Amino acid sequence: MKIRLLLAALALGTSSIASAQTSLLNVSYDVAREFYKEYNPAFVAHYKKTTGKDVKIDQSHAGSSAQARAVNDGLAADVVTMNTTTDVQFLADNGVVAKDWQTKFPNDASPTTSTMLFMVRSGNPKGIKDWSDLIKPDVKVIVVNPKTGGNGRYAYLAAWGSVREKGGTDAEAADFVAKLYKNVPILAKGGRDATATFVQRGIGDVLITFESEVVSIEREFGKGKIDAVYPSVSITAENPVAVVERTVAKKGTAELAKAYLDYLYSDEAQEIAARHAVRPRSEKVLARHADVFKPIKQFTVAKYFGSLTEAQKVHFNDGGQFDKLYTPGK
């Protein structure tokens, strides 16, 4: 009896090892859930066609940097697909992903991007057209806390960079950003929290958020209630991907993991991305969805801030620029 139980346990154990070799865990951020739900079956079909092997893709979603911490602490992800390069860089610094992860895939290892746009009340009653309108005294801006969300960090950097793009100095940019955050009545914790505050609770005149979020708000709540505003210039927010070397070495899934991420650059995957409102890298697919992704002049994080990791140190860590500029209640 006992032996049979042991055998059964053993069989169960080995079968889970066998299936572990052909399954892949993609650890990702919150809002990418819908995209990967559609991407995974497409990839499984593609992989079956090209190699004849069956694979199973598991996905895990939560806040981007919480996910990065989980992977660092031992969550056995084969690949990570994040929304800020800092999160992948953190894993690279700890030897979990390759040091040169940004060169392993095209376009700095980010198959898709997004940018920061404005969302205003229907008809744009406050006449908000560009960044400079956000510091008018009667405008209330809803934005994510840069300390708790990547969305907030990009909004801050976009505002800063908008001044530099017009030829302003860093001092002028700091001054502008300080004025902007004076108009912020509530710091949302994350992107969806900000959306709920602006759309459902009706607070604020303008919401700064990712383009992908703007498009999904329009789809969710209808175009009539709120309008998207494209400022004259905005930032490129990359969605980086990387193979988790630590896990694939152990599980022997390196080839599968690479194939999974490579396929993100295929026309089919780029098309799915476009449907989920993240900007595809493929010019062809982008052109096909020109009605959704209106052309907007963009600058990269690298242009003014070196990298997100450096921006984090200078601007967002405790005692950094953001803390200096922003002290409400005083």
Place this chain on the structure above:
Amino acid sequence: MAQAIAAPAQVARPAKRASRRVLPGFGLTLGYTLFYLSVIVLIPLSALVFSSFTLTWEQFWTAVASPRVLASYRLTFGASFLAASVNLFFGLLIAWVLVRYRFPGKRIVDALVDLPFALPTAVAGIALTSLLAGNGWIGSLLEPLGIQLAFKPAGIVVALIFISLPFVVRTVQPVLEDAERELEEAATSLGATRWQVFTKVLLPSITPALLTGFAMAFARAVGEYGSVIFIAGNMPMVSEITPLIIIGKLEQYDTAGATAVAVVMLVISFVLLLLINALQTWQRRRAGASS
């Protein structure tokens, strides 16, 4: 009553036979208790303390004593104290009604009290925020009067009152049920007014339970995160609670800084709970002496 309890102890004392206890296995159970407590409580908490050891004393100090963090302690402990105080009164009221009166739907009311226990706190936060925000049912009535609850420290207090209510009710209720009616009847027959009966007879016997309930409600409120972040507005220096500071530090991959703040919260909470426990023991002894 005090004499009745004291009597058997006095009987037992002369028969002190090599300090043998009535029930066997004290050593074993104590050993197991300490082991279990260590595994579940002490080891995780010491891990927290140890991971803050990577900081130098100065780094530790800047992490835990910057103005923004100090403001968050004030808010967290202040709002929790306020919420627990409000519940001290209204929790007693609810317990009183549930114990002393019969009315239709009483069981439903009784079950409703436990709801904040079971509800995911994020649900509470979202519900309260949509209720109290400027376009919510209650918020839209209050805001024309110039009262703004959501996204202000007041909103935090409301959320904390909501989530900590059951603690007072559920600790006071059984004690109130056990309170002997005969004592109250005796007091009344001796000419005490109803107020006197309440303050001189009933209140002393339920005070320890009230204090326990208060302590638990307070402790619960201090640790609350889910419901508060939705309603707080999360403005630094104004409506940012300490757990949010900790999350913020983790988002910056500043694990050591986050644990440093966590350790401070741990110490403050523990000292406060210890104080309240001591107060309770003192209260119980005093109540025992007077009766």
